[in-house]
Amino acid sequence: MPFDLLLRRARIYDGSGAQPFLGDVGVEGDRIAAVGLMPNTEARLFIDCQGLALAPGFIDPHNHAHNEAEGGILNIPQADNMLRQGVTTLVAGNCGGSPWPIGEHLDAVSRLGIKQNYALLVGHGTLRAQCVTEHNRPATTDEIAQMRNLALRAMDEGVFGMSTGYFPSWVTTDEIVQVSEVIASRGGIYTSHIRNESAGVLEAVGEALEIGRRAGLPVLISHIKTWGALAWDKKDQILGLLEAADDVEVHGDRYPYTACFTGVSALIPSGVVEEASRRGGLASLRDPDWQLEVLPAIREHIETAGGPENVFFAPLEPSPDLDGKTLAEVAEAHGASPEKTVIALALRGGVSCIIHAMREDNLRDFLAHRLVMFGSDGHLRRPGHGQCHPRNYGTFPRAIGRYGRDGRLFDMPTAIRKATGMAADKLRLAGRGYVRQGYFADLVIFDEEGLLDTATFKQPHQYPRGVKYVVLNGHLAVDNERTLPGCYGRVLRRGE
Ligand SMILES: [Zn+2]
Structure with missing residues (x-):
């Protein structure tokens, strides 16, 4: 019986840490049916993987x-x-x-x-x-x-x-x-x-x-x-x-x-956050007397994280006053100290940031x-x-x-x-996790020399290069660095 899909002449990394070997991977339904050199084998769909690496997804x-x-x-x-x-x-x-x-x-x-x-x-x-x-x-x-x-x-x-x-x-x-x-x-x-x-x-x-x-x-x-x-x-x-x-x-x-990505309240020391919680929530930081008391600790925490120039705002929803700006810049625009700005933004809610810490x-x-x-x-x-x-x-x-x-x-x-x-x-x-007969056919075929991330902190929405094909539960999901319309992912439940 022909395979549904045959990935031919790939350098196969099987997921175990073993050295790669040259081989074909035959897929039937959602599973890996065979691994090895299989010349003259019939299949409904072939992918020539010559010069490419193949690994578990x-x-x-x-x-x-x-x-x-x-x-x-x-x-x-x-x-x-x-x-x-x-x-x-x-x-x-x-x-x-x-x-x-x-x-x-x-x-x-x-x-x-x-x-x-x-x-x-x-x-x-x-x-x-x-x-x-x-x-x-x-x-x-x-x-x-x-x-x-x-x-x-x-x-x-x-x-x-x-x-x-x-x-x-x-x-x-x-x-x-x-x-x-x-x-x-x-x-x-x-x-x-x-x-x-x-x-x-x-x-x-x-x-x-x-x-x-x-x-x-x-x-x-x-x-x-x-x-x-x-x-x-x-x-x-x-x-x-x-x-x-x-x-x-x-x-x-x-x-x-x-750099990490976190809510701006991460710049408030945990001791202060806990005390705020005891006082009824972050909003208690509006109390001017208490605020005055905790500002030095927040300032110190910001310094520990590398200072206000080291914190870049990255709200999930576009936000022109914050997008890509540093805490130092936003504080200046507010005419307030970085620590006061952190409190104001924590109270605003939904403000996340990237901290190079x-x-x-x-x-x-x-x-x-x-x-x-x-x-x-x-x-x-x-x-x-x-x-x-x-x-x-x-x-x-x-x-x-x-x-x-x-x-x-x-x-x-x-x-x-x-x-x-x-x-x-x-x-x-x-x-899952290995290229082995009987395992689910979750596979990635990539260019070993060309594989590279292109997303940066300034331009994060960039797909990487070199991920040529992705097979998901036996279906081709990415074809020559293009996402295909099909949705072949599954919910995995323990014990199934
Ligand atoms: Zn996490």
Whole structure:
């Protein structure tokens, strides 16, 4: 019987980190039917991959595609900014927030045409919001029991694990351990936005490891980094903690940029945000006396992040007074100090920014480390709409092309593994992440020499070069660097 699709004479990277080999890949239905040299084989569609590399479709373990406030798969299901990088599976629900209820959301997404496979984590913050009425105090025993029930329900409705956000001081380690225990009982993982990525980063990494150890589940540290000058000298110790944790399965994910993308309130120290929460919310910063008291701490925090020239506004909706401007520029236009401007914009709401708060040498060491995989921390984006972080368009080609091939931080088999099999293993994603007979035919065919990101901070809405073809569940989704109209992505549920 002829194949539905035959990809001929590709350099095949199978996702395991093994050296490439020359071969053909035969696809039947949604699966890889055969891998090897198959001359004179019949197929309904051939793609000549001579001179090109073939790899498993990339898996993004850290994505925010669920987030309706920031685009969101329900609003822009056909966004192709991730697909065009070669990404065939997105894992959303990161950073402590997810849709709720899970089952309803996944059903709604599965009724849409989507451009990649879509898997979900449940957010600890989301579970907590269902069970704890006041957000600024520790959860009671009863509330933790409720969270555990909801976590179990989320697992049974198909999530792959639980994420935490930058949780505040009133969320105890014990609370997360207890909720994680039920995630562990169903074979899920814990992805951790650790409590602190700045001066307290070592304690925070230690806490994530403790949660994994005590609850008995694998840990993925989200966008592992050293944020701001107070953390820059701690990179080796962070990696040392990961290496020494032989009783926890721990990994990190990382995007290949030295700038983060976050709400402007990230420039307000967490202690002040927590105090504001106790006083009834961020609006309490309007109180002139208290504002006067906290301004120096905000100023210091801005300096830690590199100063007001280092913060670039990137609101999700076009906003001419802010788009692409620095905090220094906007403050000047307002005739106010940077710290007062931060408060004003935090109160306005919906203002996000790009902060160049990381160091290139640390980024390289994180990316290259054997326990670190690639993850975009990105979103779906409507081309040309608003400002955004270039990672939404460039993460995978940049990590592989710029840091691997050009920067020689790792060889091509390792780069591909960090983009594919490593994430599939971590998330327990069945049947994906490898070029193997019987696996789903999620494949990317790219030009090894030409693969390059083109998205920049000034012009983020730019597709990468060199991603020639993408096959998704057996269907051609990108043809010669053009997105085809078909939508072949699926909702992935754990256990299916
Ligand atoms: Zn994130």
